[in-house]
Amino acid sequence: xxxxxxxxxxxxxxxxxxxxxxxxxxxxxxxxxxxxxxxxxxxxxxxxxxxxxxxxxxxxxxxxxxxxxxxxxxxxxxxxxxxxxxxxxxxxxxxxxxxxxxxxxxxxxxxxxxxxxxxxxxxxxxxxxxxxxxxxxxxxxxxxxxxxxxxxxxxxxxxxxxxxxxxxxxxxxxxxxxxxxxxxxxxxxxxxxxxxxxxxxxxxxxxxxxxxxxxxxxxxxxxxxxxxxxxxxxxxxxxxxxxxxxxxxxxxxxxxxxxxxxxxxxxxxxxxxxxxxxxxxxxxxxxxxxxxxxxxxxxxxxxxxxxxxxxxxxxxxxxxxxxxxxxxxxxxxxxxxxxxxxxxxxxxxxxxxxxxxxxxxxxxxxxxxxxxxxxxxxxxxxxxxxxxxxxxxxxxxxxxxxxxxxxxxxxxxxxxxxxxxxxxxxxxxxxxxxxxxxxxxxxxxxxxxxxxxxxxxxxxxxxxxxxxxxxxxxxxxxxxxxxxxxxxxxxxxxxxxxxxxxxxxxxxxxxxxxxxxx
Numbered sequence: 001x002x003x004x005x006x007x008x009x010x011x012x013x014x015x016x017x018x019x020x021x022x023x024x025x026x027x028x029x030x031x032x033x034x035x036x037x038x039x040x041x042x043x044x045x046x047x048x049x050x051x052x053x054x055x056x057x058x059x060x061x062x063x064x065x066x067x068x069x070x071x072x073x074x075x076x077x078x079x080x081x082x083x084x085x086x087x088x089x090x091x092x093x094x095x096x097x098x099x100x101x102x103x104x105x106x107x108x109x110x111x112x113x114x115x116x117x118x119x120x121x122x123x124x125x126x127x128x129x130x131x132x133x134x135x136x137x138x139x140x141x142x143x144x145x146x147x148x149x150x151x152x153x154x155x156x157x158x159x160x161x162x163x164x165x166x167x168x169x170x171x172x173x174x175x176x177x178x179x180x181x182x183x184x185x186x187x188x189x190x191x192x193x194x195x196x197x198x199x200x201x202x203x204x205x206x207x208x209x210x211x212x213x214x215x216x217x218x219x220x221x222x223x224x225x226x227x228x229x230x231x232x233x234x235x236x237x238x239x240x241x242x243x244x245x246x247x248x249x250x251x252x253x254x255x256x257x258x259x260x261x262x263x264x265x266x267x268x269x270x271x272x273x274x275x276x277x278x279x280x281x282x283x284x285x286x287x288x289x290x291x292x293x294x295x296x297x298x299x300x301x302x303x304x305x306x307x308x309x310x311x312x313x314x315x316x317x318x319x320x321x322x323x324x325x326x327x328x329x330x331x332x333x334x335x336x337x338x339x340x341x342x343x344x345x346x347x348x349x350x351x352x353x354x355x356x357x358x359x360x361x362x363x364x365x366x367x368x369x370x371x372x373x374x375x376x377x378x379x380x381x382x383x384x385x386x387x388x389x390x391x392x393x394x395x396x397x398x399x400x401x402x403x404x405x406x407x408x409x410x411x412x413x414x415x416x417x418x419x420x421x422x423x424x425x426x427x428x429x430x431x432x433x434x435x436x437x438x439x440x441x442x443x444x445x446x447x448x449x450x451x452x453x454x455x456x457x458x459x460x461x462x463x464x465x466x467x468x469x470x471x472x473x474x475x476x477x478x479x480x481x482x483x484x485x486x487x488x489x490x491x492x493x494x495x496x497x498x499x500x501x502x503x504x505x506x507x508x509x510x511x512x513x514x515x516x517x518x
Contacts (some may be wrong), residue, residue: 062107063108072092078091094134094135112156140157140158174299183205188292208253208257213243229265234255287312
């Protein structure tokens with residue numbers, strides 16, 4: 001044990017806790033090299049005494065290794081736990097890009113500040129927020145694995161957040177309409193082969209994509225044995241190794257699609273992939289068929305109809321149906337309904353207008369119109385509904401003043417009471433006056449209806465009275481002389497016009513509510 005000089009560098013030599021002879025580089029300064037030796041010997045003593053935890057020793061060894069070695073082992077871990085090789089390579093490359101930009105050589109170099117600076121550099125290259133988010137998930141997954149595997153004392157990137165894709169969404173997909181879907185399938189069926197995929201095979205591929213919501217990688221993994229077309233209901237199955245959520249997915253399909261598939265699959269080789277299509281082909285393939293079908297790949301709103309838009313179309317059709325949200329989420333195979341409804345379910349103005357049919361028609365009461373362009377003067381029978389707001393309040397004060405005596409006399413006349421009760425029951429059928437529906441605060445002043453005597457007084461200006469009669473047709477039907485007592489109205493009830501009956505019923509009903517019970 002001791003120091004040994006080679007050239008200008010002092011090397012440290014000692015025996016570790018396992019009895020191995022260790023020689024490591026110290027420093028060009030002999031005093032510094034001596035401190036390194038003392039620290040190494042002190043560490044050996046503490047290990048032998050059991051003061052240092054064995055896990056700490058393991059982490060110390062991992063800290064000395066290059067971080068790219070850890071990254072390669074993480075990639076192997078992703079494949080071993082059931083992930084696809086393509087996904088493992090993509091995740092590894094994304095994490096390596098961040099580590100290279102952060103200049104991280106060892107695991108202690110993996111700090112939040114360095115990773116944030118690296119993400120800033122990546123954003124400046126022109127990547128969207130969604131793409132940057134994929135890089136963040138990759139590096140966070142790597143950091144989490146380092147901690148769980150005992151290579152670091154903690155997860156240094158646990159507080160690192162994933163940016164929201166909504167802040168910079170570059171590619172917004174849309175759902176194809178039913179007509180566009182039919183035209184796409186027809187154009188593919190009548191089209192020429194693309195690479196090794198015939199037109200009929202592409203048409204069936206689009207049918208299955210629109211009928212199951214499978215992604216292109218999931219569709220490419222299907223074999224004839226993936227379909228159970230005689231089951232009830234028929235199903236299509238994606239293996240756990242090809243499903244995005246790494247589970248075996250059994251998706252029900254419509255009987256009509258199952259019948260078409262049974263004829264088409266009969267000519268396919270068993271246990272062989274029926275659509276051996278690389279993902280890079282799908283984008284070009286569907287653009288050719290969209291162009292042949294005269295369906296815009298990018299519409300005027302800047303929304304795209306690429307291959308993944310077929311999945312959007314499948315989920316949007318489910319969302320617009322009467323199916324519960326939980327069923328739609330299950331068929332979409334999403335972990336949360338928020339993703340199903342906020343990202344994949346597309347609703348247009350026509351769909352919103354169709355949903356309004358469930359609301360009641362507020363322009364009709366019991367099947368009769370309540371004003372509007374089709375309602376003429378005869379649709380405004382009740383003067384009580386056509387009075388201004390101030391006039392209604394003054395009439396209520398008037399009925400309190402004279403209503404008690406009138407109501408008592410009304411109760412003593414049983415035949416008339418039954419007839420008026422019938423009118424009270426049907427009074428809700430009287431529609432509101434079109435004039436006051438459009439502007440209830442204009443027209444008659446409150447002083448016109450302050451008391452019963454005001455009804456008997458002739459108008460100060462005949463021209464004004466004539467204008468009021470023309471502005472609201474209900475007023476024109478009132479008699480020139482107003483009765484002194486409600487009993488006179490009761491005696492002449494059958495001779496009164498319907499507008500007057502409606503006004504009287506409104507007054508009586510209000511007075512009845514305000515009068516004490518006998």
